[in-house]
Amino acid sequence: MATVTLKHVQKIYPNTENEKKKKSKKDDAPVEKKSYQLKVTEEGVVAVDDFNLEIKDGEFVVLVGPSGCGKSTTLRMIAGLEDITRGELYIGDELMNEVSPKDRDIAMVFQNYALYPHMTVRQNLEYPLKLRKIPKDEMDRLVNEAAEILGITQYLNRKPKALSGGQRQRVAIARALASSPKVLLCDEATSALDPKITGEILDLLKKINEEHKLTIVIITHEMSVVEKICDRVAIIDNGSLAEIGEVREVFRNPQSAAAKKLVFPSNPFDASSEEGKLIRVVFDGLAANRSFIADLVSTTGLKVNILSANTKSVGGIGYGQMVMELPSDLDSQATIINFFESNGLTVTEVEAS
Numbered sequence: 001m002a003t004v005t006l007k008h009v010q011k012i013y014p015n016t017e018n019e020k021k022k023k024s025k026k027d028d029a030p031v032e033k034k035s036y037q038l039k040v041t042e043e044g045v046v047a048v049d050d051f052n053l054e055i056k057d058g059e060f061v062v063l064v065g066p067s068g069c070g071k072s073t074t075l076r077m078i079a080g081l082e083d084i085t086r087g088e089l090y091i092g093d094e095l096m097n098e099v100s101p102k103d104r105d106i107a108m109v110f111q112n113y114a115l116y117p118h119m120t121v122r123q124n125l126e127y128p129l130k131l132r133k134i135p136k137d138e139m140d141r142l143v144n145e146a147a148e149i150l151g152i153t154q155y156l157n158r159k160p161k162a163l164s165g166g167q168r169q170r171v172a173i174a175r176a177l178a179s180s181p182k183v184l185l186c187d188e189a190t191s192a193l194d195p196k197i198t199g200e201i202l203d204l205l206k207k208i209n210e211e212h213k214l215t216i217v218i219i220t221h222e223m224s225v226v227e228k229i230c231d232r233v234a235i236i237d238n239g240s241l242a243e244i245g246e247v248r249e250v251f252r253n254p255q256s257a258a259a260k261k262l263v264f265p266s267n268p269f270d271a272s273s274e275e276g277k278l279i280r281v282v283f284d285g286l287a288a289n290r291s292f293i294a295d296l297v298s299t300t301g302l303k304v305n306i307l308s309a310n311t312k313s314v315g316g317i318g319y320g321q322m323v324m325e326l327p328s329d330l331d332s333q334a335t336i337i338n339f340f341e342s343n344g345l346t347v348t349e350v351e352a353s
């Protein structure tokens, strides 16, 4: 159990000698085009910059963001697998920058399981405990308990290659749990697994989080995962935190451009005309089934042009959004917006892209 606090954290991957030489040449090869501008300084590649984040004790947080935005680097810095260039990392009240990974009480799980192939499952689970010189009785207790929680007791004498991907990831999580960490980090732990197994593993993580009050931070690309299990979602953009909030809040009313892009990926202008004001109306489970467009017409006599609509489930509650075009006169616009807002819906203006 612990809080995790990052204050103005920066990570610069130093240029290798090769890259320095390449850079000094005039006729550089064209730079790989990315969806955003990666910062490069004299020191090297700025992967994480001025990153501020406070994770509460026992919280389940998901980091979401496009590939290359710095998610893995952030988790690796928390785990101590990567040096922090600038800024401060605290676990609880303790400054961790110079503390070695094994003394941080943090366990990390990876996409590729990282099990030792020549060891049995039991030996895999025991290995980190042996390194920490945990007495045999205590070690047996910890291993058996973790195996029980992850449902892998019957596989303890098998080698990893005799297990499916989902079973291997359960072993990796059991190994992480056996060392009684304060914080569990998962870097795309389910990305190699099929949706059903992904669901099972994530349900288990959620259960562990709730029953063992373990702070968990995961990375995933799958929005369906975010919706299902996390307390808060942190949207990462270009090496820093764009937005963090309760899933419901971020999904209902994203503030940052990065979050808007994730939550509402479709471009409403695909279907729009150039006149008229565009608004987005976001509704949750309470309002999702109401025919509020019909109500609008019958109450105000005004019509809107619906350009796009979709719904999704967030934490078991239906959310939806509609992008609509309003009539061009300002009075009608105000009447319509007022109608939606007075019915408890969130209305935001859609900016021209």
Ligand code: ADP
Residues within 6 Å of the ligand: 013, 038, 045, 046, 047, 065, 066, 067, 068, 069, 070, 071, 072, 073, 074
């Ligand atoms: P994500 O996990 O969000 O996809 P990463 O944290 O892996 O992103 O990477 C962030 C940025 O840092 C990327 O531009 C990546 O190319 C760069 N990067 C990651 N690891 C290294 C490394 N060991 N050396 C140099 N650059 C790296």
Ligand code: MG
Residues within 6 Å of the ligand: 071, 072, 073
């Ligand atoms: Mg990554």
